[in-house]
Amino acid sequence: MKALVLAGGSGTRLRPITHTSSKQLVPVANKPVLFHGLEAIASAGITEVGVVVGGTAAEIEAAVGDGSAFGLDITYIRQSAPLGLAHAVLIARSFLGADDFVMYLGDNFVLDGITDVVDSFRKDPCDALLLLTRVPDPTAFGVAETDGHGNVLGLEEKPRYPRSDLAVAGVYLFTPAVHEAVRAIRPSGRGELEITDALQWMIEGRLTVRSTIISGYWKDTGNVTDMLEVNRTLLERLQPRVDGFVDEESEIVGRVRIEAGAEVRRSRIVGPAIIGAGSVVTDSYVGPATSVAENCCITGSEIEFSIVLRDSSFDGVGRVQASLVGRNVQVTLAPGLPGTHCLVIGDHGQVQISSWPSPARTPGHTAQGPYR
Numbered sequence: 001m002k003a004l005v006l007a008g009g010s011g012t013r014l015r016p017i018t019h020t021s022s023k024q025l026v027p028v029a030n031k032p033v034l035f036h037g038l039e040a041i042a043s044a045g046i047t048e049v050g051v052v053v054g055g056t057a058a059e060i061e062a063a064v065g066d067g068s069a070f071g072l073d074i075t076y077i078r079q080s081a082p083l084g085l086a087h088a089v090l091i092a093r094s095f096l097g098a099d100d101f102v103m104y105l106g107d108n109f110v111l112d113g114i115t116d117v118v119d120s121f122r123k124d125p126c127d128a129l130l131l132l133t134r135v136p137d138p139t140a141f142g143v144a145e146t147d148g149h150g151n152v153l154g155l156e157e158k159p160r161y162p163r164s165d166l167a168v169a170g171v172y173l174f175t176p177a178v179h180e181a182v183r184a185i186r187p188s189g190r191g192e193l194e195i196t197d198a199l200q201w202m203i204e205g206r207l208t209v210r211s212t213i214i215s216g217y218w219k220d221t222g223n224v225t226d227m228l229e230v231n232r233t234l235l236e237r238l239q240p241r242v243d244g245f246v247d248e249e250s251e252i253v254g255r256v257r258i259e260a261g262a263e264v265r266r267s268r269i270v271g272p273a274i275i276g277a278g279s280v281v282t283d284s285y286v287g288p289a290t291s292v293a294e295n296c297c298i299t300g301s302e303i304e305f306s307i308v309l310r311d312s313s314f315d316g317v318g319r320v321q322a323s324l325v326g327r328n329v330q331v332t333l334a335p336g337l338p339g340t341h342c343l344v345i346g347d348h349g350q351v352q353i354s355s356w357p358s359p360a361r362t363p364g365h366t367a368q369g370p371y372r
Helices: 033-043 057-064 085-091 115-123 178-184 195-204 224-235
Strands: 002-007 048-053 073-078 101-105 108-110 128-134 142-146 152-157 166-174 209-213 218-220 251-253 256-258 263-265 268-270 273-275 280-282 290-292 297-299 302-304 313-315 319-321 330-334 350-354
Touching: 002 033, 002 085, 033 057, 033 101, 033 108, 048 057, 057 073, 085 101, 085 178, 085 195, 108 166, 115 128, 115 166, 128 142, 128 195, 152 195, 152 209, 166 218, 178 195, 195 209, 218 224, 224 290, 251 256, 256 268, 268 273, 290 302
Parallel strands: 002 048, 002 101, 048 073, 128 209, 251 268, 256 273, 263 280, 273 290, 280 297, 297 313, 302 319, 313 330, 330 350
Antiparallel strands: 101 166, 108 218, 128 166, 142 152, 142 166
């Protein structure tokens, strides 16, 4: 069995972060989303992986390399434009050959991996097997209608009036039968070759299309809210460890990882949280569900439930929460009224925030006061 990983999307829902960075490389718990998917594929015993790339190909190839770091042998497949999931299968035909394969969307996250579903497919193969999950708003997804025994009766892409609450979860398993299906369909109204149309063609042709409902945690990390939620979920599984430096005036509470080369001085870190290698936190408070990437500088500031990408800095900033902050961002204090700030800042941005001086600016205090 092979794997086909789709990493060519433009990430419009994560603008402005994705103006300058691939959405699949935005980190959760300080590891790119794409890496979590590649590790799940390797854990399922699959080694031959085709990665479909588009406009961010150079960045993805630089990050992933030949796949050896994951125990994989990776072949890159160029897609000229995001023309649909079925189009990705179409252009990967020579790589996939006559093998069964799993197709994995590179911005999706399945907490407990795909090993069980891959093993099930190997033992009891069908023409296609879909992972489904129940969602509150199916109109944003491909939606499946089943017969109650796991057989898929029909599929629709982002329907206005969904027939069920079962969304296709971004992981598909196929036999070579799918290749005829993707050749047979025509572009949808969106101008894309939809994988749901290919699957519907298979169903109408009396091929066997089955499903399994994910019992664990799944997210499409295509927007900021879901990215932060995945980050929180991963951090809750974090094994606490201090490999960097923490001075005696600082307090570390709960599941916190301080990576090698990081420094924490006169600050309070409340987990689950991670402070990346080379980052320095001084006179500050870093609260739950926060990932600070490598080489960041947080001084006299408060931040929680956020993701901060590498080489960024906060200086004298009051409460920041529910924020996704890009690379090389500078956030500084500006005169004005205090408040809670929610930010989505692109790479190399510079932001001034109005706030009263933080208590963390006073020697001997953290951003939360004297360890209150």
